[in-house]
Amino acid sequence: MNFNRIKNLLQPADAKIVLLVMDGLGGLPKGLGHGTELETAKTPNLDDLAKQSLCGLHQPVGTAVTPGSGPAHLALFGYDPLAYEVGRGVLSALGIGFDLKPGDVAARGNFCTVDETGRVRDRRAGRISTDKNEVLCEMLRQVEVDGVRLFIQTVKEYRFLLVLRGEGLNGEIGDTDPQETGVQPLKPQARLPEARQTAELVHRFVEAAHEQLADEQPANMVLLRGFSQRPQWPQMGEVFGLRAAAIAGYPMYRGVGKLIGMQVLETGESLSEELETLEKRWDDFDFFYLHVKKIDSAGEDGDFDRKVSLIEEVDRHLPRLLELKPDVLIVTGDHSTPAVLRSHSWHPVPVLFHSAYCRPDHVARFGERACMTGGLGPRFPAKDLMPLALANAGRLRKFGA
Amino acid sequence: MNFNRIKNLLQPADAKIVLLVMDGLGGLPKGLGHGTELETAKTPNLDDLAKQSLCGLHQPVGTAVTPGSGPAHLALFGYDPLAYEVGRGVLSALGIGFDLKPGDVAARGNFCTVDETGRVRDRRAGRISTDKNEVLCEMLRQVEVDGVRLFIQTVKEYRFLLVLRGEGLNGEIGDTDPQETGVQPLKPQARLPEARQTAELVHRFVEAAHEQLADEQPANMVLLRGFSQRPQWPQMGEVFGLRAAAIAGYPMYRGVGKLIGMQVLETGESLSEELETLEKRWDDFDFFYLHVKKIDSAGEDGDFDRKVSLIEEVDRHLPRLLELKPDVLIVTGDHSTPAVLRSHSWHPVPVLFHSAYCRPDHVARFGERACMTGGLGPRFPAKDLMPLALANAGRLRKFGA
Numbered sequence: 001m002n003f004n005r006i007k008n009l010l011q012p013a014d015a016k017i018v019l020l021v022m023d024g025l026g027g028l029p030k031g032l033g034h035g036t037e038l039e040t041a042k043t044p045n046l047d048d049l050a051k052q053s054l055c056g057l058h059q060p061v062g063t064a065v066t067p068g069s070g071p072a073h074l075a076l077f078g079y080d081p082l083a084y085e086v087g088r089g090v091l092s093a094l095g096i097g098f099d100l101k102p103g104d105v106a107a108r109g110n111f112c113t114v115d116e117t118g119r120v121r122d123r124r125a126g127r128i129s130t131d132k133n134e135v136l137c138e139m140l141r142q143v144e145v146d147g148v149r150l151f152i153q154t155v156k157e158y159r160f161l162l163v164l165r166g167e168g169l170n171g172e173i174g175d176t177d178p179q180e181t182g183v184q185p186l187k188p189q190a191r192l193p194e195a196r197q198t199a200e201l202v203h204r205f206v207e208a209a210h211e212q213l214a215d216e217q218p219a220n221m222v223l224l225r226g227f228s229q230r231p232q233w234p235q236m237g238e239v240f241g242l243r244a245a246a247i248a249g250y251p252m253y254r255g256v257g258k259l260i261g262m263q264v265l266e267t268g269e270s271l272s273e274e275l276e277t278l279e280k281r282w283d284d285f286d287f288f289y290l291h292v293k294k295i296d297s298a299g300e301d302g303d304f305d306r307k308v309s310l311i312e313e314v315d316r317h318l319p320r321l322l323e324l325k326p327d328v329l330i331v332t333g334d335h336s337t338p339a340v341l342r343s344h345s346w347h348p349v350p351v352l353f354h355s356a357y358c359r360p361d362h363v364a365r366f367g368e369r370a371c372m373t374g375g376l377g378p379r380f381p382a383k384d385l386m387p388l389a390l391a392n393a394g395r396l397r398k399f400g401a
Numbered sequence: 402m403n404f405n406r407i408k409n410l411l412q413p414a415d416a417k418i419v420l421l422v423m424d425g426l427g428g429l430p431k432g433l434g435h436g437t438e439l440e441t442a443k444t445p446n447l448d449d450l451a452k453q454s455l456c457g458l459h460q461p462v463g464t465a466v467t468p469g470s471g472p473a474h475l476a477l478f479g480y481d482p483l484a485y486e487v488g489r490g491v492l493s494a495l496g497i498g499f500d501l502k503p504g505d506v507a508a509r510g511n512f513c514t515v516d517e518t519g520r521v522r523d524r525r526a527g528r529i530s531t532d533k534n535e536v537l538c539e540m541l542r543q544v545e546v547d548g549v550r551l552f553i554q555t556v557k558e559y560r561f562l563l564v565l566r567g568e569g570l571n572g573e574i575g576d577t578d579p580q581e582t583g584v585q586p587l588k589p590q591a592r593l594p595e596a597r598q599t600a601e602l603v604h605r606f607v608e609a610a611h612e613q614l615a616d617e618q619p620a621n622m623v624l625l626r627g628f629s630q631r632p633q634w635p636q637m638g639e640v641f642g643l644r645a646a647a648i649a650g651y652p653m654y655r656g657v658g659k660l661i662g663m664q665v666l667e668t669g670e671s672l673s674e675e676l677e678t679l680e681k682r683w684d685d686f687d688f689f690y691l692h693v694k695k696i697d698s699a700g701e702d703g704d705f706d707r708k709v710s711l712i713e714e715v716d717r718h719l720p721r722l723l724e725l726k727p728d729v730l731i732v733t734g735d736h737s738t739p740a741v742l743r744s745h746s747w748h749p750v751p752v753l754f755h756s757a758y759c760r761p762d763h764v765a766r767f768g769e770r771a772c773m774t775g776g777l778g779p780r781f782p783a784k785d786l787m788p789l790a791l792a793n794a795g796r797l798r799k800f801g802a
Contacts, residue, residue, distance in 0.1 A: 357742065361773050362773070373773070373774050374773070376780075377778055384463075384464040387464060387465035391466075398467045398744075399468050400471050
């Protein structure tokens with residue numbers, strides 16, 4: 001169902017929908033005979049809920065596709081990630097509340113370390129502190145490039161935002177981040193003829209930044225990626241008829257929410273702070289997106305046991321969420337981040353879908369293998385979760401007579 | 402596979418296909434620990450057949466979509482309901498055998514009750530009898546509107562058919578039925594400029610009808626919906642190479658069959674009358690559609706137990722159907738109508754697909770949860786059932802060399 005068809009079926013209802021995203025939830029067993037992170041975790045509350053729910057595994061983008069955080073979240077929000085593509089630059093900008101204007105080109109920056117020959121030694125400059133980042137950004141603000149106005153903003157740790165503002169800019173530019181060490185940063189390449197001028201401006205900025213940071217250690221260079229311009233997309237209020245709120249501690253996820261018209265609520269980074277925000281604002285919205293980031297970070301670090309215990313922590317908080325009695329509750333991840341792979345992966349993601357009318361299946365615990373035989377099936381398209389939530393919330397009328 | 406691809410693969414065969422549709426079959430449990438209507442019903446014959454069949458759950462239109470009867474049936478007949486949309490007016494006309502001409506605009510009418518201020522009090526006028534309906538239709542036939550010829554036909558109980566015939570008519574007109582009580586009927590709105598004249602003619606008819614019925618109780622007004630013109634669609638004989646017959650007691654379903662070229666056989670409303678028709682005409686067709694309406698009505702009435710016993714009644718008739726030894730037998734519903742929701746719903750529908758070459762799965766009984774793990778999967782697209790039936794009937798050649 002495309003957005004126009006869904007819009008034609010919308011009807012009002014009071015029911016509240018909660019989407020709890022455990023970032024990078026899906027995993028892999030350490031070896032044969034072992035369980036995944038989620039299967040290893042003791043999750044009595046999630047297991048109880050699974051028994052009353054419709055379960056399955058969802059695919060954020062499609063079979064075999066390892067999704068980035070942006071596309072994975074857009075899919076959960078009901079936006080086909082193949083139709084709604086956005087660069088990481090724009091997401092970073094929105095995430096720190098930077099007021100991106102139409103025509104601005106945004107890029108995500110990393111402070112990095114290069115050796116004397118200019119080869120990248122550490123793509124994250126030893127994960128410098130946010131304080132240090134702020135000092136470095138102030139230095140970069142000295143850089144001037146003729147013909148364009150530059151904005152440099154600290155994001156977090158080694159990450160910053162670069163925005164170019166001026167006439168006739170175009171975001172179709174390749175990354176300068178080579179995504180590996182031991183090689184030189186890439187020269188920014190225009191992907192379209194219309195982007196040649198912008199690529200040249202970026203090149204001049206990078207040269208000047210390198211000069212400006214030459215005496216710094218470890219952060220003596222910058223890498224840029226995700227050049228992009230803010231898209232004009234349909235908003236959630238319009239396509240789903242929902243007053244939607246994002247409760248997410250990390251900038252990136254707040255950014256995705258903003259892009260599709262969610263109101264981003266002030267909150268802390270812990271789940272208990274997020275739940276407090278949820279409780280306080282319960283009456284103000286129809287749809288709440290709650291984001292738990294650290295599970296993904298544990299997966300990226302290859303820390304199987306920490307990922308297990310972070311999942312268990314979410315399980316312990318579940319009763320507090322259930323006390324609010326959401327009419328529809330979806331518990332899932334945005335993608336898989338198996339500790340054994342230390343990265344996002346293409347594996348389908350466990351999902352638990354609960355409502356009074358969900359038609360529970362036989363799944364008796366929340367885990368990858370159990371969910372494979374659930375009523376949502378083993379490859380449910382993530383973008384169909386939102387319409388299903390609307391149906392269960394009584395927000396969709398009958399199609400046809 | 403689209404129709405052109407299927408047509409290119411057709412080959413002749415003698416095999417017979419039967420599609421038994423239990424209207425509104427899919428259900429929901431009354432509460433946790435309970436079964437659905439179908440799971441509660443004692444269905445030894447269907448369970449035996451399930452053991453020799455390929456089972457699953459189908460989705461008539463798509464995930465989260467609650468289908469009307471028209472789209473749901475078209476999907477079972479192999480027609481993508483998103484590509485083949487038709488209004489209820491046309492379906493009503495075809496269902497009572499009204500000879501709709503190209504250009505005619507048809508609408509479904511309800512006799513209803515309005516209060517002194519013109520607000521709708523009962524959208525169905527207390528479900529008046531068909532006899533009373535005939536008297537009222539005769540009264541409405543007194544109404545004349547300049548510039549158009551009007552046809553008024555009794556359908557059943559409170560339902561009638563309105564057809565406008567004349568030059569330059571257009572069916573893009575909004576319903577006058579507000580779908581709720583306590584408000585005035587809507588004024589017919591043209592959805593396109595070309596439909597303005599027709600909307601004005603409809604408005605004049607409604608005004609005159611209101612006057613004509615003013616002294617009647619409870620049926621003192623009419624509501625109109627589903628304005629539409631007969632589409633020109635590919636016929637089943639052409640796209641599937643089948644001589645197809647519809648055995649259905651209710652007008653609506655006979656109408657859907659006619660629209661795609663089925664021959665509608667005279668029959669009664671009970672399953673045993675329908676089976677008698679099937680037996681008599683067994684040699685004359687390749688494909689038979691049998692429709693059992695009352696299960697849906699029990700669901701719409703919220704009568705869980707009656708729905709259970711009507712399903713059991715179908716089960717008792719199954720051996721009689723099996724005696725004909727259909728080469729392919731599909732037993733399913735067109736959509737779900739859970740008694741707890743008292744309406745059609747978005748839930749996938751149990752389906753049992755039997756043929757000598759169906760490759761049976763592990764499903765040992767016919768029920769929602771059992772079918773979730775069947776070989777057709779938990780979300781089989783309904784429109785793929787027809788091609789699968791053709792394949793099992795030996796009617797499709799190999800694709801490619």
